[in-house]
Amino acid sequence: MQRIFITGASSGIGAALARQYAAQGASLGLVGRRHAPLQQLRDQLPHPERHFLYVLDVNDHEALRIAAADFIAEGKGIDVVIASAGISQGTLTEFSEDQKAFEAVFATNMLATVATFSPFIAKMKQQAQAGQRDCRLVGIGSVAGIRGLPGAGAYSGSKSAVMSYCESLRVELRASGINVVTLVPGYIDTPMTQINRYKMPFLMPAADFATKASAAIKRGSSYQVIPWQMGLVAKLLRILPNWLYDAVFAKAPHKARKKP
Secondary structure (H helix, E strand, O other): OOEEEEOOOOOHHHHHHHHHHHHOOOEEEEEEOOHHHHHHHHHHOOOHHHOEEEEOOOOOHHHHHHHHHHHHHHHOOOOEEEEOOOOOOEEOOOOHHHHHHHHHHHHHHHHHHHHHHHHHHHHHHHHHHOOOOOEEEEEEOOHHHOOOOOOEHHHHHHHHHHHHHHHHHHHHOHHHOEEEEEEEEOOEEOHHHHOOOOOOOOOEEHHHHHHHHHHHHHHOOOEEEEOHHHHHHHHHHHHOOHHHHHHHHOOOOOOOEOOO
């Protein structure tokens, strides 16, 4: 039985992945800020007694360490850690009041990913030395992190940082038997995207994303864009020269800011 720890499990991609893995018979550590949605999710999963709830903010790194230690003890080990917690908010650098939004987005999307992985690495290395060499650390990037999007400096910057960080970590841990998987979602139908007021190409249901994501995690894919159509978009974005990218995206729609 797989032992899988998921942050951001109360909604969106995290909840979809929890349903996917529970259907496969896994034991889950479910992390979220609100007890009621986590409890509701667990009650809907097969074998709810196998799943453990950790009500905490991922920016509380000590609480994350305590939760990780508890889940390892309960399951006598760990197989997959998915740092799915994330937030998105429109930001504009010209407004000084958006500084707090930049800090919150980077803290939740990037720094909390580090804090989520860190408590599990020693145990994963121990398991690898004992012959279990299929442990996974899974970071969630975004196609929005491949090139900077106007009005989304915090989100694009944080997701770009996640993807670079996961690449660094993948190389660091290459000889240890721990696989680092970077998932790069396009537009996935979740509460985060449902507030967008613009067209979202290749919008994918969260359950479909979870199916494809779990397959990529099982393979140990180092980098996987989902859906595949956005993979083509990602490759195109990478090769566009700056002058053309700037001309095309200068008038792209912006995610709404939270005005003070």
